[in-house]
Amino acid sequence: MSTRSPEAAQLSGAVDSRLPAPPSFRGGAAADARLLSSYAEGCAEVLAALPPRADRSAAEHGDADRVERAARHARHRFLTLHAGHLYDELTEGRKHRIRLDELAFAAADAYPGLVPTRAQISADRKLPQAEKSDGEVDQGILFAHLLDGRETGEHLLRSMLAPTPRALDLLPEFRRSGRVDLGRAVVRRDGFVAEVTICNQDVLNAEDDAVVEALETAVDLALLDDAVSVGVLRGSVLSHPRYSGRRAFGAGINLTHLYTGQISFVDFMLRRELGYIRKLIHGLRHDPADDLLHPRGGKPWVGAIDTFAIGGATQVALVLDRVVAGSDAYFSLPALAEGIIPGAANLRLGRVVGRRMAERLIFFGEKVAATGPEARELCDEVVAPDAVDGAVAASAERLADPAVPANRRMLHLAEESDDLFRTYMSRYALEQSARMHSPDVVAKLERTWMNRRPGGASETARPGGAGKD
Template sequence: MTTPRSPFTGELAHDSAVLRDAAAECDRTLHELGPVAERDADRAARAERAHRAVRTLRRAFLRRHVSAVYRRATDDLRDSPRLTDLAAAATARFPGLLPEPARLAADAAVVQAHKEGWEIDQGIFFHAVFADPVAGEHLLDAMRRPTLTAAVLLPEYEATGRVTLPAVTLTRSGHTATLTMTNVHCLNAEDNQHVADMETAVDLVLLDPRSKVGVVRGGEMTHPRYRGKRVFSAGINLAELHGGKISYLEFLLGRETGYIAKILRGLSDDGDDWPPAPRTKPWVAAVDTFAIGGGAQLLLVFDRVIAAADSYFSLPAAQEGIVPGAGNLRLGRAATSRVSREVILWGRKIRATEPDARYIFDSVVEPGELDTEIARAAEQLDADAVIANKHMIVTAEESQDAFRRYMSEFALHQALRLYGQDVLAKVSRFGAAAKPEVGARR
């Protein structure tokens, strides 16, 4: 069998033109085939062939030119755009490399099963960017810069010690800053707003000189089944995923490279200050009732995890068909490779009182004792040497380079999983009529 000859020569201008023309031809074909929801089996197969052809070219183009693409999109590394802005800059400079804004907007208006699947094309792009050591490190550093929203709110937080966001409330008492997750109607299920608010709140804690220790806890629920009880997190909101409302860039990639990375590593350092000081702080998680999926992933980056004796954690993403963020990277290190496989591949739920819970929960107390245990942990971590030692522990356990390489694979395979037939079939159960507690799983 003869391997098809590549249309690329290695010359950037020529190869860009080839890719642009191929993408335009794909777009014409898709337009002729009509909306995804109206395609029969034959038209769906034709659409898949058109996508496959141009995606093959996009991967081949990026293998040759990702470094040049990234440098042009960032003004030779002088700019530090976040994920969405980087994608927009690359689209403007290299037509056909990524889907145009109009196509992304059209997809955003329909349910997941009726989307064209442009997240896969974004996944191809970010797979290549994260795989490149220079581009990937630069992008991860850009994502750990403080957000503009946090910069605007910082004076208010410094003055009052309180900021209320749609999904998170931040309060400071003494040196302890507490982030209370308040997506209470859906058991703190994660959506785009939740991710944005968590990053804003984490930034404020890291920027505020009076906040020495961060605490994350779930608020009291309004849902009838758990009314008046605190819940840590039910993971990704599957009703939102079914509705096509979960952003690939801002949620699925931005969550890992944004606020979770900031809890683990702190804010990125420009490297100009002397003496150098890590821009990180210690964090405590307090788990009430359960930490499911994304909530369980979150625990893996905290410096101290306290759990109520009646709580549990689980990572059911494999059963739902998706990849549990960076849980695959971190759970085996926190526990063992066997426990990691049991939880992620087998769907094991671990209760706080089980022996294996020690791998995740540092302290397990009766529900009524959580406040006291949180205060004790915050006091213990409010010490001068904690920040430097946390920085060195994280450096030893998970270098940003290791995380970069993981994110390269995650960017591609999570995008593909979003359109797996098993995923689409499962999330279709979580439409508008789904019960909130059922529609909130990761």
């Protein structure tokens, strides 16, 4: 039995009557694109007649949801038919490697109504998460289809393993001086080791769009420099009063930025996984044609876990070759605290710690002390806090052995094939884009924001806080 009021039912009926007829795609990409554009425009006009998102009644939210679902169903059907054609058109037959943001905005220009334009995304970035449009969900649909196709997905994954233009510009300076300060990260070469340090001290080294950009550039520089054999990843000394003078590996996603709408689906959620984290595993791809005879395969990485690795920081620890933790450190992955998906942790965590432990971490926010028996699968060595540097240096020395790269390539091939990762990320694109704009996520962010200390940026700063994902 329906629980809607007669007024809501009347309004819903009015909205339904204003919706254009769903397009009947007939298989020609150009003609179907015009049909989609016309239909999306009609749906947008119906939505524009409703009050702004923050002022809608429950019934009006329901009306908007139905209109958006209708438009998304049309986009899904269009991409089911034409995702391969679209990708080949935008990459000129896969001759060019296009990064995620460029691809999304190129698709918006070439196929109006399919995904938000650059101007629409820029306008959204000025709004808190609760007031944003759901345009990023349409980006999720696009990338879900592109990653789902084996040929388009593999090409996109390879494209994201290319070094960033910023890294290529900075490479001569890094080779000359051995140090580059990227603001939110610093990369420094010491002998054969490149140390990448996350520098977001006032928010406990939490990650946001700027941190992801800086980390990918820093990782690229370490991988591009032939003088570097091993990378080290760690967090900087914090400025937060509770942890002043102490290092921390990281506190996960920056909840302040997520609440205020500054965490992007493409430049954070997708770029993080397909960019610097995957480069930590596989290294860079310069010329795919040479992969068989001259495999790159990346370089080994050591993680220095000081104080805590929360949420996204634990996600990163899962892909490192050696993890050294201070005896006062802990790991946690409290995904349900924010309601979003913890990146590719759902793909990797179970095989590392087992399914039951993975669920305790993700669903129940269980903390794992570095000295506890459960931590054996999350870190390789636990030492006194003042001995972390020495243990990291010893691990780097061991991993500099010339036989390591070939062996780690084979280990990664056995553990996580490109097909497995591509399939996971296809579904992740759909699920995460929807999660980011779900009412329960917004409600959790509101509660977190209201309970936080003024000027703070992490729940970890409060005793008993939920942490960051």
